[in-house]
Amino acid sequence: MALHRPTKLMVCLLATTALLLAGGAAGKGGPPAGPPLRRARGGVLPPLPPAGVETITTLQSDPSPAMKLTYQVTKTKNMKFQQSLYRMLASSGREVENVPELAPQTGDKKQPPLWILITIEGKTPKEAVVLAVRTDNVYIVGFKNAAGVWYAFPKYKDLIKGSTPLPKAQDYGSLVGGHEKLKDLDSDSDAVAQDVRFLSTFTPPPRPNPTYEATLGTSLARLCLVVAEAARFNTINATVVAAMDEKGPSRITLQQTKLIVVWGVTSKALLDWKKEQVWQPERKADVEKAGIHGAQDAVSALKVILMPIGYKREAEED
Template sequence: MHYYAEMALLFLLLAVPTSPGAAFDVDPLKPGQAWQYPKDHKVVNVREANSISSYKAMISEVHSFGVRASKYKEKGLPILARQTSTPKPDRWLMLELRGDGQDEIMLAIRNDNLYIEAFANSSGKWHTFAIIRNLIPGATILPFKDSYRGLVNGHANLGTLVLGKETTLRALHELAVYKQSVGADTGCVSRALAIMAVTFCEATRLKPIQASIQPKWLSGGATIEKPLYVVRWSDMSCAVLVARQKKGRYDGPEADKLKNELGMSSLNEVVGALSLILWPKDSSCDSGPITWPRA
């Protein structure tokens, strides 16, 4: 099959807008569901993602959602919508993932930073974090924080995650069947959320993460060699934005961190690692305020 025809078919099969599954109640006229709007709703059948190009297609679809509200680019990279401090973003990506049997979940992903803020299990029950406990009426509050420290006891432990299609399916199953109870072991579900965040969100933000997972999507065994990339996405983004204001100079606190911790000696190396640029909260970086772009 011709490459472009194959890719078109993959998008049709794996990640197209569709009506929500029966388990997910998303009637905007119901007060308890109004938090979900506005949104994009995408469906991905992970079990049917049977090629490396199918994984690439999934990431491209998440990327397309992120850049939908993008008004600016720098160095050819889309800048996400301005990051807000509110629990509800300007727009959600409701990413519906289907796995084996009846396994089906929904991830609520922000458009301004691609963070996962909540998930619904196969019965449609929403689970979210304490920091936004009032956003979703009736949601179960997860007993861990919405950070990699809360999910896997620190970003360094992202390097212990074994990634690929089968791992993603197992993580999907853990979330699909999760029902919180007193004394239950929550380690599996927190780790499952970390796998989803890395596989879909970090891989969309950062080229090295996608490059680690994509070749081993089918065979499995992918690992993140430099987990620090994940927590330095904001600094990478700021370095690019600040350089624009400094006539291309690569210096300041962000650049120092990237040089010392990741060995990124030039702005070109930073640009080469990014797929999306984060617009920081309050347009503020360690180097000072970002005077462009403007909301």
């Protein structure tokens, strides 16, 4: 009987059968076999991650649920951006003398009722940063750089899954040495664009770097000023809009910085005034130093009202 030389097809079939038999035998005592891997044409199969190890796409995620807003520093009018942000924040349907109340606060360690993810673009689309802003107090919790990496203030890092804690705390003392120092920061489009460029490529230094960390603090403080504080106070909003859109004076005054530290007590005093028709703010001396001497001054100063945690209006009293 003549012997035939085995063809390539026969060799492949025999090899495949042997692999299947070996896999079946191993499967009796081990985990079930996974789906076959496909080799890319001309490529090499990538190594699989160890079992139970999350990949970068599952380690990090944008906070949700969220509304989204984009602001192009060199193209969009700041007034238009501020109006869009105001509408998002003023959606509770409650107000005092036409000043809208924010959503009730849930607490620093809890997710807000809703997030606002603000994409700020600098001079090019590649120079962009995403701010995670709470709707219940307008706090900026953290930011995402152009590489898609989330960074958060240490106090809030658990609110953004997989975020890296920043080497700066969320207070102005840590960022720039105190809220009074905000008067030394320019709020024009060039300064904001520089901050966006820096933050879009931000990576924590491998060792302490005071100069780099100072730039980080200034950049974050300025964004807090032109986004959060401008959303909270009418006079600061007017200064920022004029600086960004009309090349007006780009710095807030010392008097305006004093408003920042009495937002909470002024908001509560205004809510109490609506309920009881009596103006009795806590920390009255500080409130008056900020130029607020009564309910009408508060109405003029505040763009939105911060709701104290657990605050009950008259109709909600037990």
